[in-house]
Structures are given as structure tokens and as C-alpha cells.
Amino acid sequence: MPTDLPLRDAPPARLRGEIRAGRWSGHTSGLAQRHVQGNVVILPARWADDFLRYCQRNPKPCPLLAVSEPGACALPSLGEGIDIRSDLPRYRVWRRGELVEEPTDVRALWRDDLVTFVLGCSFSFEQALLDEGLVLRHVDEGKNVAMFRTSIATVPAGPFAGPLVVTMRPLRAAAAIRAIQITSRFPDVHGAPVHLGDPALIGIADLSRPDWGDAVEVRPDELPVFWACGVTPQAALAQARPEFCITHAPGAMLVTDLLNHQLAAF
CATH class of the missing domain: 3.40.1640.10 (PSTPO5379-like)
Structure with a gap:
């Protein structure tokens, strides 16, 4: 390349x-x-x-x-x-x-x-976050966003079912609140986060080992913030x-x- x-x-x-x-x-x-x-x-x-x-x-x-x-x-x-x-x-x-x-x-x-x-795709709302001055570490580091399978089940349809997949971006608390406000405006690209804070509550054991994408550091003063991800259908396809x-x-x-x-x- x-x-x-x-x-x-x-x-x-x-x-x-x-x-x-x-x-x-x-x-x-x-x-x-x-x-x-x-x-x-x-x-x-x-x-x-x-x-x-x-x-x-x-x-x-x-x-x-x-x-x-x-x-x-x-x-x-x-x-x-x-x-x-x-x-x-x-x-x-x-x-x-x-x-x-x-x-x-x-x-x-x-x-x-x-x-x-x-x-x-969540890449679309990232520009809105960047325009507001929020720092996205994976963008700064030239990495793909980290993606994780969760323990949250999607609603089945015919043969299609499976776990919700999420993307994760680490943000300080004030930035996380602002990110919720911003991304709520974009329901066609996943909208507001589905979870923030303790990843174990949604079945994620280790943030340093994403299922897809690249791991990024979550610093002591940051919260991991999780958005629904368009890789979710791939888990449903694997089941169907x-x-x-x-x-x-x-x-x-x-x-x-x-x-x-x-x-x-x-």
C-alpha cells in the first residue's frame, strides 16, 4: 500500500x-x-x-x-x-x-x-466527535477501532441470531457525556453508545484482546465507551x-x- x-x-x-x-x-x-x-x-x-x-x-x-x-x-x-x-x-x-x-x-x-x-458504520460519527475536539486514540495512532463480542443477544429473525458486537473508544468522563450527546444525533450510524464503564458487565473479559481491530490503551482517568458495531451481522451469518x-x-x-x-x- x-x-x-x-x-x-x-x-x-x-x-x-x-x-x-x-x-x-x-x-x-x-x-x-x-x-x-x-x-x-x-x-x-x-x-x-x-x-x-x-x-x-x-x-x-x-x-x-x-x-x-x-x-x-x-x-x-x-x-x-x-x-x-x-x-x-x-x-x-x-x-x-x-x-x-x-x-x-x-x-x-x-x-x-x-x-x-x-x-x-461508526466511522461516520467519528468526524462529528473530532469536530467537537474529542480525542480518538485509535485515529491518532493510525489503528483500526477495537471491536468485541458481547454477552448481549440480538433479536433473532429466521436463521439469523447471535451476539451484539461493539466498538470501544476510551474517553474521559466529560468527553464520554459529550460523545453520547453527539452520537445520539446519528441513529443511521449506530447512534448513542450501548454501554460505558465496566466491560465485564457486557461479557468482555480483556480490553487488550479485541476480537477484531487493534487494542488501544485505556488510561486510569478514562472510561471505555462502547457503541453497537456493524460487524454484528458477521456473527449472525456464522450462526445462520x-x-x-x-x-x-x-x-x-x-x-x-x-x-x-x-x-x-x-
């Missing part, structure tokens, strides 16, 4: 072009700032209705931004020229609930019955075990043309 490319300030179309050309396969946190990023789930059409109900019943971890027609590669409501088969830095391919590969392009796997779901599906790799999102402020509810 290039280190001299100013992707942090690149417009979304340019960033997607770099990804499509294979010149960027890393995480997208902090890139194309002020633009909405999305988690991706791609399923055969016969599984799509149940997954749609799962998202509707679990809007905190699965806030829907777009749903494609079967076989469609474009998502015109999210950006001009998007090709969902090539515009994510890295994908995950699942067969019967097992992760089988992590390609940077899925055009060779594409089928006419595949339906794409794009879900809101569809014969075939594709998701984003954690941290490797679809960058859209939408602006974050367009998703503010008030």
Missing part, C-alpha cells in the same frame, strides 16, 4: 478508484473524511428477506443505508459509479458459516442472485450458515458520496 498518497483528504470517488485498482487494501478509518462509510453484507436472494427483518429488529448494530436489487453491482443512492464487487479494500467470503478467503475483489465470485446490504455470502473485512468499509452531516437526525 502506498504511504505517500493523501487518502485522508481524497474525495470518495478517487479513494474508490485507488481501492478498485488494488493500490489500497488497508482499513478506511480516517479516510475520505466527512463522508459516510458503510458495512457490507452480500447474500443470495433467498436469504435476503430474513436478513432484512434481522436488520429491522436490530437497528443499533444494523442500521440500513441501502439494499440493492438482486444481481445489481451499483448503489446509485450511495455514490456515482460504485461497483460493490471491487470498491471495498478487502472482503470476507463465507461458505456455510466458515470464513474461506479474504480477497480484495469479488468480481469472479459474483452471481445474479446476490443482494447487497449496506449498513451504517448460508451456503455462500460476502461481507466487508472488519475496518475495510465502502466509502460513499454521502456526507456525514446528511445523516444527522437533528
Whole structure:
């Protein structure tokens, strides 16, 4: 991956072009700032209705931004020229609930019955936090946000069920209160936190060992603050075990043309 490319300030179309050309396969946190990023789930059409109900019943971890027609590669409501088969830095391919590969392009796997779901991502509300002067350690350190499975169960729909997955950001108490106020304005990208404080209360044993992403220090004067995460559907997919599906790799999102402020509810 290039280190001299100013992707942090690149417009979304340019960033997607770099990804499509294979010149960027890393995480997208902090890139194309002020633009909405999305988690991706791609399923055969016969599984799509149940997954749609799962998202509707679990809007905190699965806030829907777009749903494609079967076989469609474009998502015109999210950006001009998007090709969902090539515009994510890295994908995950699942067969019967097992992760089988992590390609940077899925055009060779594409089928006419595949339906794409794009879900809101916490990367989108991070800009609002940064604009208010809140310090996000994983951004400062160039890391992917830490993600954890919890003991909180999601609401089932058909074969889809499983634990809530959360992202964690350490904040001082005053900053945590302000973060709650800010992120409450963005229900389409997970909204307010689901928990703050003792991670054991939601089944997390060790903050230094995230299930996905990178660990960051939680200092003595800070609280760990937890938001619902769009990796939650991957846990549900592992339980439902569809014969075939594709998701984003954690941290490797679809960058859209939408602006974050367009998703503010008030």
C-alpha cells in the first residue's frame, strides 16, 4: 500500500478508484473524511428477506443505508459509479458459516442472485466527535477501532441470531457525556453508545484482546465507551450458515458520496 498518497483528504470517488485498482487494501478509518462509510453484507436472494427483518429488529448494530436489487453491482443512492464487487479494500467470503478467503475483489465470485446490504458504520460519527475536539486514540495512532463480542443477544429473525458486537473508544468522563450527546444525533450510524464503564458487565473479559481491530490503551482517568458495531451481522451469518455470502473485512468499509452531516437526525 502506498504511504505517500493523501487518502485522508481524497474525495470518495478517487479513494474508490485507488481501492478498485488494488493500490489500497488497508482499513478506511480516517479516510475520505466527512463522508459516510458503510458495512457490507452480500447474500443470495433467498436469504435476503430474513436478513432484512434481522436488520429491522436490530437497528443499533444494523442500521440500513441501502439494499440493492438482486444481481445489481451499483448503489446509485450511495455514490456515482460504485461497483460493490471491487470498491471495498478487502472482503470476507463465507461458505456455510466458515470464513474461506479474504480477497480484495469479488468480481469472479459474483452471481445474479446476490443482494447487497449496506449498513451504517461508526466511522461516520467519528468526524462529528473530532469536530467537537474529542480525542480518538485509535485515529491518532493510525489503528483500526477495537471491536468485541458481547454477552448481549440480538433479536433473532429466521436463521439469523447471535451476539451484539461493539466498538470501544476510551474517553474521559466529560468527553464520554459529550460523545453520547453527539452520537445520539446519528441513529443511521449506530447512534448513542450501548454501554460505558465496566466491560465485564457486557461479557468482555480483556480490553487488550479485541476480537477484531487493534487494542488501544485505556488510561486510569478514562472510561471505555462502547457503541453497537456493524460487524454484528458477521456473527449472525456464522450462526445462520448460508451456503455462500460476502461481507466487508472488519475496518475495510465502502466509502460513499454521502456526507456525514446528511445523516444527522437533528
